[in-house]
Amino acid sequence: MPDSPTDPNTPRAPYMRVLDALLADIRSGALPPGSRLPSEAELCATHGVARMTARRAVGVLRERGLVITEWGKGSVRTDKMPAADE
Numbered sequence: 001m002p003d004s005p006t007d008p009n010t011p012r013a014p015y016m017r018v019l020d021a022l023l024a025d026i027r028s029g030a031l032p033p034g035s036r037l038p039s040e041a042e043l044c045a046t047h048g049v050a051r052m053t054a055r056r057a058v059g060v061l062r063e064r065g066l067v068i069t070e071w072g073k074g075s076v077r078t079d080k081m082p083a084a085d086e
Contacts, residue, residue: 014049018057021047023082026066037067037075 012020025031038046043054058075061067066082069075 014047014053015056015060018043018047018049018054019060022057022061026077026082031077033077033079035077037061037077039074 022031022037031037037043037058040051040054040058043049043057044051047054058067058069062069062075064082065078065080067075067077
């Protein structure tokens with residue numbers, strides 16, 4: 001599945017909605033470098049999604065170098081800022 005649909009009227013996948021919310025928090029400074037992201041359980045409760053959906057959104061952030069995840073400790077925001085088109 002592409003990271004963003006080409007047609008603006010196409011519904012967004014649930015993980016993309018979670019990803020958009022996390023990116024918005026990063027850009028706004030609500031998640032500054034060094035801060036912990038919400039846990040998978042918190043993301044599930046906040047966004048009404050399944051655990052795998054929350055995990056996929058965080059995985060995209062990890063692939064982009066925006067977070068580092070340590071098993072048993074969660075995900076931490078890095079110093080890298082998202083590109084303007086992300």
